[in-house]
Amino acid sequence: MSADPALAVEGLELSVGGIGLVGGVSFAVAAGERVGLIGESGSGKSLTATAVMGLLPEEVRASGSVRVSGVDHDLVGASEKQFARIRGRRMAMVFQEPMTALNPSMRVGDQVAEVMLVHGTRPDKATARAAAVDLFGQVRLPEPREIARAYPHQLSGGQRQRVMLAIALANDPAVLICDEPTTALDVTVQARMLELIRTATEERGTALLFITHDLAVVAQTCERVLVMYGGRLVESGPVREVFTAPRHPYTRGLLDASDLEAVDERGRLRTIPGAVPGAGDFPGGCVFRNRCTDASGQCAEVPDLSEVDDRGFACWHPVGGRA
Numbered sequence: 121m122s123a124d125p126a127l128a129v130e131g132l133e134l135s136v137g138g139i140g141l142v143g144g145v146s147f148a149v150a151a152g153e154r155v156g157l158i159g160e161s162g163s164g165k166s167l168t169a170t171a172v173m174g175l176l177p178e179e180v181r182a183s184g185s186v187r188v189s190g191v192d193h194d195l196v197g198a199s200e201k202q203f204a205r206i207r208g209r210r211m212a213m214v215f216q217e218p219m220t221a222l223n224p225s226m227r228v229g230d231q232v233a234e235v236m237l238v239h240g241t242r243p244d245k246a247t248a249r250a251a252a253v254d255l256f257g258q259v260r261l262p263e264p265r266e267i268a269r270a271y272p273h274q275l276s277g278g279q280r281q282r283v284m285l286a287i288a289l290a291n292d293p294a295v296l297i298c299d300e301p302t303t304a305l306d307v308t309v310q311a312r313m314l315e316l317i318r319t320a321t322e323e324r325g326t327a328l329l330f331i332t333h334d335l336a337v338v339a340q341t342c343e344r345v346l347v348m349y350g351g352r353l354v355e356s357g358p359v360r361e362v363f364t365a366p367r368h369p370y371t372r373g374l375l376d377a378s379d380l381e382a383v384d385e386r387g388r389l390r391t392i393p394g395a396v397p398g399a400g401d402f403p404g405g406c407v408f409r410n411r412c413t414d415a416s417g418q419c420a421e422v423p424d425l426s427e428v429d430d431r432g433f434a435c436w437h438p439v440g441g442r443a
């Protein structure tokens with residue numbers, strides 16, 4: 121691994137109309153490292169990824185810093201022209217729904233070739249097309265030559281995701297971001313796709329940021345995990361450590377709510393127990409019982425996560441829940 125991270129996010133703040141959506145997010149992913157980004161719906165995972173990719177909606181304001189190796193300027197505040205040079209070249213993304221990302225009226229082989237030609241990583245159309253077929257083989261698509269001539273609607277969901285992965289890897293990016301890439305796939309197809317993402321990034325030394333709700337997917341795919349809650353990173357560390365000895369109550373709650381059977385210190389599978397010391401009947405209990413609720417006992421708002429007590433416990437209650 122190189123000393124400089126492939127992706128470095130520092131103090132990223134995202135807001136709309138003065139309302140903070142993501143606050144003070146900092147993390148780095150080294151070349152060849154696979155990092156999971158987990159958190160409940162609305163915690164800010166996708167916004168963080170779209171900020172890195174320069175795909176934020178116009179109304180979202182960003183500050184802080186995002187650096188990608190091989191790019192000599194900060195991506196926060198970069199122009200669309202600058203992003204167009206970097207996206208698909210130094211960094212790439214695979215989304216949950218490939219049909220929205222693929223061009224329905226273009227053969228998939230040409231879509232891969234086009235990414236190469238746009239960035240000038242292949243000298244001509246014939247070379248790019250041959251490289252696309254080669255890539256289809258690498259992402260284990262059967263009959264790569266036939267597939268290259270197909271249109272997206274002629275492929276299965278799993279095959280389309282492989283095409284998306286081929287497009288993402290076409291120019292050997294330093295950073296690959298996957299946002300729920302397997303959620304829409306059935307279980308066996310999902311497992312094969314995860315294995316493929318793991319090996320493809322490992323072989324290329326690509327830094328992987330893998331966004332998912334599914335903790336088992338992180339356990340299967342990643343070495344390190346970042347946990348987001350309410351727009352902030354609340355915990356990070358090696359997957360095994362975080363999943364067997366989570367420090368933050370939100371992470372414990374996530375583990376409790378999942379059907380993940382984590383691995384113990386000796387590498388054996390075990391189910392994570394639900395109890396949290398000091399948090400009463402957690403989950404459902406709240407260490408800030410009197411401070412995060414209004415007069416009627418309803419949680420007033422998503423608690424300020426700077427209000428973490430000396431054991432690292434914050435309010436666990438969902439908004440509107442009863443204390």
Ligand SMILES: Nc1ncnc2c1ncn2[C@@H]1O[C@H](COP(=O)(O)OP(=O)(O)OP(=O)(O)O)[C@@H](O)[C@H]1O
Binds near residue numbers: 177
């Ligand atoms: N353009 C926008 N304007 C206002 N609020 C937004 C905008 N985009 C996202 N948000 C809000 O920002 C928060 C974070 O959204 P984000 O999509 O990053 O969550 P997420 O963790 O990726 O959730 P999911 O897993 O459901 O995709 C949410 O509360 C969302 O409603």
